[in-house]
Amino acid sequence: MEVYLDNSATTKVRKEVIDKMLEVLEEEYGNPSSLHRKGYQAEKLLKEARENVTCLIGGRPEGIIFTSGGTESNNLALIGVAESLKKKGNHIISSTIEHPSILNVLKFLEENGFEVTYLEVDKKGRVHPEDVKSAINDKTILISIMAVNNEIGTIEPIGEIGTIAREKGILFHVDAVQAAGKVEVDVKKQKLDMVSLSAHKIHGPKGVGALYLSEEVRIRPIIFGGGQEKNIRSGTENMPGIVGFGVASRLAKESLEEVSQKLMGLKKRLWEGISSEIKDVHLNGPEVEEGAPHILNVSFRGVRGEVLLHALEEEGIYVSTGSACSSKKRGGSHVLKAIGLKGDLLEGAIRFSLGIFNTEEDIDYTVDILKKKVDFLRRFKRR
Amino acid sequence: MKDVLLIKYGELALKGENRSFFENTLVKNIKYALRDFDGVKVEKTHGRIYVECEKNVEEAIERLKKVFGIVGITRAKEADLDLEEIFKAAVDLMKSHQGKTFKVETKRPNKAFPYNSMEISRRVGAAVLKNVKNMKVDVHNPDVLLNVEIREKAFLYAGVIEGAGGLPLGTNGKATVLLSGGIDSPVAAWMMMKRGVEVEAVYFHSPPYTSDRAKEKVVDLCKVLSQYGRGMRLHVVHFTDLQLEIYEKCPARLTTIIMRRMMMKIAEKIAQQNGSLALITGESLGQVASQTIESLYVTNSSVSLPVFRPLIGMDKREIIDIAQKIGTYEISIRPYEDCCTIFVPKHPATKPKLEKVLEAEEKMDYQKFIDNFEEEVIEI
Numbered sequence: 001m002e003v004y005l006d007n008s009a010t011t012k013v014r015k016e017v018i019d020k021m022l023e024v025l026e027e028e029y030g031n032p033s034s035l036h037r038k039g040y041q042a043e044k045l046l047k048e049a050r051e052n053v054t055c056l057i058g059g060r061p062e063g064i065i066f067t068s069g070g071t072e073s074n075n076l077a078l079i080g081v082a083e084s085l086k087k088k089g090n091h092i093i094s095s096t097i098e099h100p101s102i103l104n105v106l107k108f109l110e111e112n113g114f115e116v117t118y119l120e121v122d123k124k125g126r127v128h129p130e131d132v133k134s135a136i137n138d139k140t141i142l143i144s145i146m147a148v149n150n151e152i153g154t155i156e157p158i159g160e161i162g163t164i165a166r167e168k169g170i171l172f173h174v175d176a177v178q179a180a181g182k183v184e185v186d187v188k189k190q191k192l193d194m195v196s197l198s199a200h201k202i203h204g205p206k207g208v209g210a211l212y213l214s215e216e217v218r219i220r221p222i223i224f225g226g227g228q229e230k231n232i233r234s235g236t237e238n239m240p241g242i243v244g245f246g247v248a249s250r251l252a253k254e255s256l257e258e259v260s261q262k263l264m265g266l267k268k269r270l271w272e273g274i275s276s277e278i279k280d281v282h283l284n285g286p287e288v289e290e291g292a293p294h295i296l297n298v299s300f301r302g303v304r305g306e307v308l309l310h311a312l313e314e315e316g317i318y319v320s321t322g323s324a325c326s327s328k329k330r331g332g333s334h335v336l337k338a339i340g341l342k343g344d345l346l347e348g349a350i351r352f353s354l355g356i357f358n359t360e361e362d363i364d365y366t367v368d369i370l371k372k373k374v375d376f377l378r379r380f381k382r383r
Numbered sequence: 384m385k386d387v388l389l390i391k392y393g394e395l396a397l398k399g400e401n402r403s404f405f406e407n408t409l410v411k412n413i414k415y416a417l418r419d420f421d422g423v424k425v426e427k428t429h430g431r432i433y434v435e436c437e438k439n440v441e442e443a444i445e446r447l448k449k450v451f452g453i454v455g456i457t458r459a460k461e462a463d464l465d466l467e468e469i470f471k472a473a474v475d476l477m478k479s480h481q482g483k484t485f486k487v488e489t490k491r492p493n494k495a496f497p498y499n500s501m502e503i504s505r506r507v508g509a510a511v512l513k514n515v516k517n518m519k520v521d522v523h524n525p526d527v528l529l530n531v532e533i534r535e536k537a538f539l540y541a542g543v544i545e546g547a548g549g550l551p552l553g554t555n556g557k558a559t560v561l562l563s564g565g566i567d568s569p570v571a572a573w574m575m576m577k578r579g580v581e582v583e584a585v586y587f588h589s590p591p592y593t594s595d596r597a598k599e600k601v602v603d604l605c606k607v608l609s610q611y612g613r614g615m616r617l618h619v620v621h622f623t624d625l626q627l628e629i630y631e632k633c634p635a636r637l638t639t640i641i642m643r644r645m646m647m648k649i650a651e652k653i654a655q656q657n658g659s660l661a662l663i664t665g666e667s668l669g670q671v672a673s674q675t676i677e678s679l680y681v682t683n684s685s686v687s688l689p690v691f692r693p694l695i696g697m698d699k700r701e702i703i704d705i706a707q708k709i710g711t712y713e714i715s716i717r718p719y720e721d722c723c724t725i726f727v728p729k730h731p732a733t734k735p736k737l738e739k740v741l742e743a744e745e746k747m748d749y750q751k752f753i754d755n756f757e758e759e760v761i762e763i
Contacts, residue, residue: 308591
């Protein structure tokens with residue numbers, strides 16, 4: 001039996017997405033910049049994809065800039081704003097639990113004269129809007145906070161932060177890579193100026209993403225060339241990827257309610273199973289019902305996360321320690337440290353992330369195997 | 384006139400009656416190293432091996448630099464025994480060199496050639512001066528030393544590329560190396576291969592404590608080592624059950640040393656099955672608790688085959704230098720845990736006593752694990 005519970009790392013591509021991508025690869029292979037009919041057909045597909053992606057977060061289709069993925073979108077948002085507003089100010093507000101594609105860009109900006117306030121989070125991983133408010137000074141040009149944390153599933157109060165930012169006239173960027181298709185992201189309602197998205201987290205292909213820009217935002221490009229994507233992201237468009245992203249976005253939007261209910265049901269079932277069957281477990285991050293419906297982070301005291309991961313893998317169950325991006329690094333996750341985890345709770349953390357293809361049977365099987373493996377591994381605790 | 388590679392092999396020439404065995408093995412290894420090259424001819428005459436290689440000479444030289452037993456590789460021109468031909472070869476060769484001054488040195492083992500060494504040098508020098516621009520003679524401190532050898536043909540060369548040295552692989556029997564995936568053990572294997580020893584490798588795999596990536600790392604190390612020989616066989620031994628038995632039955636302080644003894648016993652069994660007459664380990668005296676002189680004594684007592692530890696007197700820095708040179712370092716530092724590190728106790732015994740260790744081992748039934756270990760054999 002194969003149970004894939006690592007959907008925050010990446011997801012399986014939906015059949016409908018693959019079909020449409022194949023059509024682009026095999027037939028509609030034109031370059032949207034070409035003047036002839038083949039190019040025009042491609043341009044139409046590009047326009048349609050833009051509309052499809054927009055429906056996921058609201059706003060205007062012209063605001064969508066296609067990129068190579070979440071990392072590039074985050075780089076473009078931060079560096080692009082910093083470059084275009086550096087005369088206005090040099091202060092940026094973010095949090096300690098952002099994705100490395102935010103934190104490492106901020107580190108780079110700090111080396112280049114910018115000042116960054118990293119807001120601390122509470123034990124549930126929540127950024128407090130009051131903290132955002134009090135961090136703002138007259139040099140502040142940008143606030144960047146993620147919508148859903150990728151390791152523990154905390155839903156950040158982006159609506160409240162959006163209101164504060166709008167009042168102060170400061171640009172607000174949201175990394176919504178983990179939120180899209182699972183929790184509500186609405187650029188109008190929540191007053192978001194920039195939003196990063198990624199296709200492969202919503203059953204689309206890898207290598208494609210988008211940065212949404214509201215009308216007022218002016219940013220400098222970080223990639224220069226032939227002027228595609230309104231001169232903000234040059235390079236011939238990744239048409240199969242973009243079209244696939246469009247289909248995945250539309251499907252995600254159409255099923256958002258249903259999917260998030262289903263995933264929350266599975267997540268509750270998983271946590272109930274784990275907490276009733278296995279002793280000495282610890283839920284990391286928000287309460288089950290408060291968090292994103294697809295992410296559950298649990299520490300099994302006395303068991304090393306990586307060993308449990310490989311033990312589960314032997315039975316066809318795929319999970320993560322920390323996040324996929326940080327799991328190859330030593331020293332433990334920066335997110336888990338930020339919410340105060342230490343020692344064997346830090347070392348014993350496992351992230352289960354659910355997706356649309358998971359079933360109740362998957363969950364029951366996982367609980368069953370977990371119990372056996374954790375019991376076994378606890379016999380051989382390092383001494 | 385044609386291009387040839389002259390292969391020099393130093394130490395072999397001293398080996399008396401075995402000489403032809405060593406030479407023939409080296410020829411065989413050279414042919415193997417260049418097996419996928421078109422139009423390669425390898426010939427052995429008078430203490431020299433000649434390699435004719437029509438295409439990809441640079442790549443051929445790179446391969447030959449990994450053949451043990453070769454001391455130097457020289458790119459040479461082979462000319463007929465005719466002065467005009469020799470001049471042409473000399474001019475050709477010198478045109479490809481950067482230097483501004485040169486000197487000619489001639490050897491003439493073939494006394495049938497009608498000019499003596501001095502005369503040949505003088506005439507070849509004159510031809511070069513006449514035909515190569517901006518080239519002057521300097522007999523004391525030349526930029527380029529042009530060698531002319533008069534044998535059954537004339538060979539002209541300038542400059543020698545250093546070879547790997549050592550003895551041809553396969554001239555010193557076979558041994559089995561315990562490969563962990565770390566920095567040291569591949570270097571140890573390489574050093575014994577350099578002395579002509581054919582090597583098989585054993586890796587101890589402990590899922591779920593070690594991952595597929597840790598295993599892949601060892602496979603990749605074997606691929607690098609196999610470039611110095613003719614492929615390699617890797618035994619991946621499933622070690623988890625025995626490790627857990629040690630954990631449950633033995634005192635914490637002794638688990639590491641007992642684990643190492645068990646690895647040696649299993650490796651010895653594999654060695655006996657594959658015709659190895661020794662084991663190889665990457666131990667270096669004093670590096671960690673299991674490599675103190677007391678620990679090595681206890682580990683060594685677990686087997687009767689000789690154990691080669693070529694790194695025993697080396698510093699970590701020296702080992703790393705070799706690892707970088709032979710191309711294993713980058714693979715060895717990939718961050719995946721091997722089975723040696725997973726159950727390391729906080730305070731391992733640094734001076735274990737053999738009687739205590741034997742006593743502790745009595746408490747578990749290790750023989751059944753050693754008699755029935757599971758392995759996967761990978762041919763690389």
